[in-house]
Amino acid sequence: MSSRRIIPEEDDVDTLCYFLRLPQVISICLAFSLVASMGNERGAVGNWCLAIWCLCFTVTVFISMYECFYCDWILPFFWYKLPITYACYATLFCLLTSIMYPIFYVQYLPYGPSRDRAIAASAFSCIACVLYAIDVAYTWKHYKFKNIPCYVHTLPGLLKILESAVACVIFVFISNTSLYLHQPALKWCVVVYSICFVQVAVAMLLKLSGWENRLPLRLPIFHLGQTMLSFLLYVSAMVLWPLYQFDEKLGGQPHWYTDMSCIDELTDYGCVWDQRLAVAILTAINLLMYVVDLVYWTCQFSVGTEHQPSTPYPLHSQGVSLQSSVEP
Structure with missing residues (x-):
C-alpha cells in the first residue's frame, strides 16, 4: 500500500501543475532554440538569456520527472516548498529576460531573420513567464486554502527572492568586465x-532546508545583523557606482552619446552606457528592498518576539512530511 495519501485538493493542484509544465517546457525550449540557432550573432546578453532559459528548462523537467516517478514515495518535508519557490524564480527570470533581451540586444539588430528569431524568442519567454505566474498563483491559493505555511508567502521570503533575482540580473551586466x-x-x-548575494543564498538555503532553528543566535538577531550588513554594503555601492560611472571628473561618461558602443554598430555587449545605467537602477531597487527588510527585522527585534516565519512550521522542525500529516 502506498505510504502517501492523495487528497482531492492535492490531486487537483498536482493535475494543474502537470498541465502547466508541458507548455512551460515547450515555451522555454522554443525560446532557447531560436536564440541558439543564431550562433555567434546572439551576443553576450543573448548568452545569458540562453543560460537562464536552459536552467528553467532543466529544473522544470527535473521537478516534473521527480514528482511523476516518485509520487508514491514519502517526499522530504521540504519538497513541497521547492516547486513554488522555483516557480517564483522562474517567473521573475523569464520576465527579466523578456525585458532585457529586447531592450539591450534586439533593438540593435538589423532587420532580417536574426531579428525575427530574437523577437519570437522574446515572445515565447513572455508566454513562459505567464505560465509560471499562473503556477505560482494557483499553488499559492491552494496552500492558503489548506493553511499550509510556506516561506515565499511571507514578506521576508518574498524580499529574499526579489533581492537574489535582482542581484542575478546585476551579475548579467557586470559580466562585461570593462x-x-x-x-x-x-x-x-x-x-x-x-557578498550580499551569498548572504541571501545562505538565508534561503537555511530556511528551505529547515536548519534555521539550529543557529546559535535568535532568528531576529541573525536576520537583523545580516540585513544590516547588506544594507550598509549596498549604500556604499549606491554612492560609488553612479559616481564613478557618470561623473566625468572621475573618468565616467555622463551622456549616452559619448559612448561609441551606443552609436556604432552592434558590439558583443550592446550599449555599454545603458548597462551602466541598468546596474545603477538595479542597485537602487535592491537597496530599497533591503531597507524594507531591515525595517521588518528591526520591528521583530524591538518587540522581542520569536514569532518568525520559520516557527509556524512544527511539521518541519520535527522532520515530518506534509503528506504524512494528512489524516488517513
Whole structure:
C-alpha cells in the first residue's frame, strides 16, 4: 500500500501543475532554440538569456520527472516548498529576460531573420513567464486554502527572492568586465554584490532546508545583523557606482552619446552606457528592498518576539512530511 495519501485538493493542484509544465517546457525550449540557432550573432546578453532559459528548462523537467516517478514515495518535508519557490524564480527570470533581451540586444539588430528569431524568442519567454505566474498563483491559493505555511508567502521570503533575482540580473551586466576593471571603487561594488548575494543564498538555503532553528543566535538577531550588513554594503555601492560611472571628473561618461558602443554598430555587449545605467537602477531597487527588510527585522527585534516565519512550521522542525500529516 502506498505510504502517501492523495487528497482531492492535492490531486487537483498536482493535475494543474502537470498541465502547466508541458507548455512551460515547450515555451522555454522554443525560446532557447531560436536564440541558439543564431550562433555567434546572439551576443553576450543573448548568452545569458540562453543560460537562464536552459536552467528553467532543466529544473522544470527535473521537478516534473521527480514528482511523476516518485509520487508514491514519502517526499522530504521540504519538497513541497521547492516547486513554488522555483516557480517564483522562474517567473521573475523569464520576465527579466523578456525585458532585457529586447531592450539591450534586439533593438540593435538589423532587420532580417536574426531579428525575427530574437523577437519570437522574446515572445515565447513572455508566454513562459505567464505560465509560471499562473503556477505560482494557483499553488499559492491552494496552500492558503489548506493553511499550509510556506516561506515565499511571507514578506521576508518574498524580499529574499526579489533581492537574489535582482542581484542575478546585476551579475548579467557586470559580466562585461570593462564596466569596472579600470576603477578600484567599481571593483568594490562588484564585491558588494557578490557578498550580499551569498548572504541571501545562505538565508534561503537555511530556511528551505529547515536548519534555521539550529543557529546559535535568535532568528531576529541573525536576520537583523545580516540585513544590516547588506544594507550598509549596498549604500556604499549606491554612492560609488553612479559616481564613478557618470561623473566625468572621475573618468565616467555622463551622456549616452559619448559612448561609441551606443552609436556604432552592434558590439558583443550592446550599449555599454545603458548597462551602466541598468546596474545603477538595479542597485537602487535592491537597496530599497533591503531597507524594507531591515525595517521588518528591526520591528521583530524591538518587540522581542520569536514569532518568525520559520516557527509556524512544527511539521518541519520535527522532520515530518506534509503528506504524512494528512489524516488517513
